[in-house]
Amino acid sequence: MAFSAAFSLSCTPQSRMLSIQKSQPLAPTTSFVSTQVRQKFLCSPLRHEGFSPIGKNPKRFAGQVKASMDNKNVEVLSKEHLAVSLAKYVADRSNKITKEKGSFTVVLSGGSLIKYLRKLVEPPYVGSIEWSKWHVFWVDERVVPKDHLDSNYKLAHDGFLSKVPIPRGNIYTIDDALPAEGAADVYETALRRLVKSNVITLSSASGFPKFDLTLLGMGPDGHVASLFPGHPLLKENQKWVTFIKDSPKPPPQRITFTLPVINSTRNVAIVVTGAGKADAVYTALEEDERYDKLPIQLVSPEGELKWFLDKGAASKLYKQ
Numbered sequence: 001m002a003f004s005a006a007f008s009l010s011c012t013p014q015s016r017m018l019s020i021q022k023s024q025p026l027a028p029t030t031s032f033v034s035t036q037v038r039q040k041f042l043c044s045p046l047r048h049e050g051f052s053p054i055g056k057n058p059k060r061f062a063g064q065v066k067a068s069m070d071n072k073n074v075e076v077l078s079k080e081h082l083a084v085s086l087a088k089y090v091a092d093r094s095n096k097i098t099k100e101k102g103s104f105t106v107v108l109s110g111g112s113l114i115k116y117l118r119k120l121v122e123p124p125y126v127g128s129i130e131w132s133k134w135h136v137f138w139v140d141e142r143v144v145p146k147d148h149l150d151s152n153y154k155l156a157h158d159g160f161l162s163k164v165p166i167p168r169g170n171i172y173t174i175d176d177a178l179p180a181e182g183a184a185d186v187y188e189t190a191l192r193r194l195v196k197s198n199v200i201t202l203s204s205a206s207g208f209p210k211f212d213l214t215l216l217g218m219g220p221d222g223h224v225a226s227l228f229p230g231h232p233l234l235k236e237n238q239k240w241v242t243f244i245k246d247s248p249k250p251p252p253q254r255i256t257f258t259l260p261v262i263n264s265t266r267n268v269a270i271v272v273t274g275a276g277k278a279d280a281v282y283t284a285l286e287e288d289e290r291y292d293k294l295p296i297q298l299v300s301p302e303g304e305l306k307w308f309l310d311k312g313a314a315s316k317l318y319k320q
């Protein structure tokens with residue numbers, strides 16, 4: 001079956017550092033931003049808050065700090081506050097959209113994102129959400145059995161889905177009995193059926209499925225979903241779901257939503273933590289044209305794009 005309901009287990013996602021730029025990597029000592037970026041930040045509250053990854057006055061950095069960069073919506077938070085802010089954000093969207101259309105379609109990633117959803121399963125958020133209206137999908141999935149330590153489904157189940165009353169039939173997992181190509185085809189076919197049954201709507205602008213909320217992580221190399229820097233899949237503009245057999249991040253076989261699907265989403269939130277991702281965050285927010293665009297830079301949804309960063313991930317954006 002293409003879509004089966006959810007059950008068991010706990011995952012240890014693996015990652016490895018990859019070079020983020022084709023040429024001219026940022027000097028390791030880079031601790032300041034270009035004039036262009038500095039100007040953007042000079043107009044933002046974030047800069048006025050005197051954000052520092054180290055901070056002389058820890059109390060000052062314990063709370064929420066916000067910044068606006070052109071059309072980007074960036075929050076830099078402590079890890080704890082990030083989880084709270086993310087819970088509030090997801091609950092707000094769930095409540096608003098459920099009221100509007102009677103359902104809420106959510107797309108999850110693997111990786112550390114799931115642990116940042118931990119506040120969503122606690123009061124006051126857990127009780128404020130109509131979980132029966134949720135429909136859950138994956139922006140990418142590793143082609144492994146659902147009880148495998150590498151399964152994104154297992155990660156989400158153990159850390160999130162097992163703690164909230166989403167109907168099992170509303171949790172759309174891959175057919176793990178199929179090879180990558182077949183699993184991608186079957187997932188796409190199932191999405192098309194859900195369009196017919198009005199669970200998923202189509203974007204009138206792109207014709208691709210328009211999910212209500214996509215929650216993305218980002219790798220140190222700037223990848224999102226299973227769309228990696230320089231990979232031909234970045235150019236896919238017909239399929240909704242495709243597959244990769246040579247993923248640079250193990251395991252090698254995965255299925256993934258394509259960029260047009262990600263970009264048709266109503267709300268995209270990107271959750272990035274850790275200093276190991278500071279270069280990719282810097283490159284993405286600076287929009288430096290000297291380099292080939294990273295996958296994260298190709299994320300440009302029809303709706304809102306929101307960044308949740310911790311101080312490590314934001315550490316190359318600011319100068320004391």
Ligand SMILES: O=C(O)[C@H](O)[C@@H](O)[C@H](O)[C@H](O)COP(=O)(O)O
Nearest residue numbers: 109110111112217218219224225
């Ligand atoms: O299946 C995957 O590998 C993920 O969906 C992947 O796209 C992930 O979101 C990023 O690699 C960030 O992962 P971390 O937050 O764990 O670094």
